[in-house]
Amino acid sequence: MTRLSPPNADKFTLLFVDDEPDILDSLWRAFRKEFRILKADGGQKGIDIIKSEPVHLIICDQRMPDVTGDKVLAVAREQQPDAVRILLTGYSDIEALVNCVNDAQIYKYITKPWEPEMLRLTVVRALEALALDQQLKMTSAELEQAYEDAITMLSVACEGKDEDTGYHVQRVQHYTEALALELGIDGDTAKHMGVMSILHDVGKLFVPDAILQKPAKLDADEWDVMRQHPDNGVRILGENAFYQVAREIAGGHHENWDGSGYPKGLKADEIPLSARIAKVADVFDALSSKRPYKEPWPLEKTLGLLKNGRGGEFDPDVIDAFFKLHERGRIAEIMRDYHAHDDPDVAAKEGR
Numbered sequence: 001m002t003r004l005s006p007p008n009a010d011k012f013t014l015l016f017v018d019d020e021p022d023i024l025d026s027l028w029r030a031f032r033k034e035f036r037i038l039k040a041d042g043g044q045k046g047i048d049i050i051k052s053e054p055v056h057l058i059i060c061d062q063r064m065p066d067v068t069g070d071k072v073l074a075v076a077r078e079q080q081p082d083a084v085r086i087l088l089t090g091y092s093d094i095e096a097l098v099n100c101v102n103d104a105q106i107y108k109y110i111t112k113p114w115e116p117e118m119l120r121l122t123v124v125r126a127l128e129a130l131a132l133d134q135q136l137k138m139t140s141a142e143l144e145q146a147y148e149d150a151i152t153m154l155s156v157a158c159e160g161k162d163e164d165t166g167y168h169v170q171r172v173q174h175y176t177e178a179l180a181l182e183l184g185i186d187g188d189t190a191k192h193m194g195v196m197s198i199l200h201d202v203g204k205l206f207v208p209d210a211i212l213q214k215p216a217k218l219d220a221d222e223w224d225v226m227r228q229h230p231d232n233g234v235r236i237l238g239e240n241a242f243y244q245v246a247r248e249i250a251g252g253h254h255e256n257w258d259g260s261g262y263p264k265g266l267k268a269d270e271i272p273l274s275a276r277i278a279k280v281a282d283v284f285d286a287l288s289s290k291r292p293y294k295e296p297w298p299l300e301k302t303l304g305l306l307k308n309g310r311g312g313e314f315d316p317d318v319i320d321a322f323f324k325l326h327e328r329g330r331i332a333e334i335m336r337d338y339h340a341h342d343d344p345d346v347a348a349k350e351g352r
Contacts, residue, residue: 043067
C-alpha cells in the first residue's frame with residue numbers, strides 16, 4: 001500500500017471521535033505511524049478534548065448516543081476554526097449533512113465502510129492544504145511586520161529631526177486605534193489605522209531644522225513652509241495602496257471640522273475619518289505630554305481645549321469617543337504605558 005504523508009506530518013494531531021471501539025482502533029492503526037492521535041469514544045468526550053487540546057484534523061462519527069457528530073463539529077468550528085472537520089457516518093442522513101455544511105462547515109462527508117486508500121488520501125490532502133494555509137499566514141504576518149518596521153524607521157527619522165524620543169508617535173498610534181474601536185471600526189481596520197497614524201508628520205522631513213527647532217514664534221514665511229508638510233507627507237508616501245490610510249492622515253490631520261484648517265480647508269465629512277481621528281490623538285498628545293521643549297499642560301486644561309473645540313476644530317463624534325475612553329481610564333493607561341510625563345531625554349537614555 002502506498003504511504004502518503006504531508007510535509008511535517010509528525011507535527012499534526014488528529015482526533016477521532018466514535019462510540020464504536022472497533023472503528024476507533026481501525027482509524028488509530030491507519031494513521032498512528034505518521035501522526036499524533038487522540039481518541040474519544042463519545043461526542044461529549046470529543047468536545048472536552050476539542051476545548052482542551054489543539055488538534056489539526058477531526059474525524060467524527062455522526063450517530064452517537066450522547067452528542068451527534070454535527071454538534072461536535074459545530075463546537076470544533078467555534079473552538080478551533082482552523083482544524084479540518086470530517087464527518088463519518090454509516091448511513092445516509094441528508095439532514096445531518098445539511099447541518100454539518102451550514103453549522104460546522106465540514107471539509108468532507110465520508111460514509112462507512114470507507115476505502116482505506118481514499119480515506120488516507122483525503123486526510124493527507126486536507127493536511128497539505130492546512131500546512132499551506134499556515135505557511136501563507138506566516139508569510140503574510142512577516143510581510144506585515146516588515147511594513148510596520150519600515151513605518152517605524154521612517155517615523156524615527158521624522159522624530160529625530162524634531163528632537164523627540166519617538167514615544168509621541170507611539171502614543172498617537174494607540175490613541176488612534178482606541179478611538180477607532182470606540183467609534184465602531186472593526187479591530188483589524190482600527191489597528192491598521194493606528195499603525196498608519198505613526199506617519200502623520202512624515203512630511204516634516206522636508207521642513208528645515210531651523211524652522212522645526214525654532215524656540216520663538218514662526219514668522220509668516222516660516223509658517224508657509226511648515227504648512228506644506230501635509231502635502232509633502234502625501235508625496236513621500238507614494239501610491240502604494242497599503243499606505244492609503246497613511247496618506248489620508250498625513251494630508252488631513254491639520255484640517256478642521258469647521259473648514260478653518262490647512263492645507264485644503266476641508267470641512268466635516270470632506271476630511272477622511274482617519275485624519276479626523278488622528279488629529280484628536282495628535283493634538284491631545286502634543287499638549288498633554290512632556291517634550292524636550294515644553295512641560296505638559298495640566299490634563300484638565302487639555303481636556304477643556306478638546307471640549308471647547310468640539311464642532312469647531314474637531315469632529316464632535318471623535319471628541320465624544322475620546323471622553324468615553326477617558327472616563328474608562330483607557331487614555332490614562334496609554335499615557336502611563338508610553339511615558340507621556342517622563343523626561344524624554346532620560347527615557348531615551350534608559351531605553352524606555
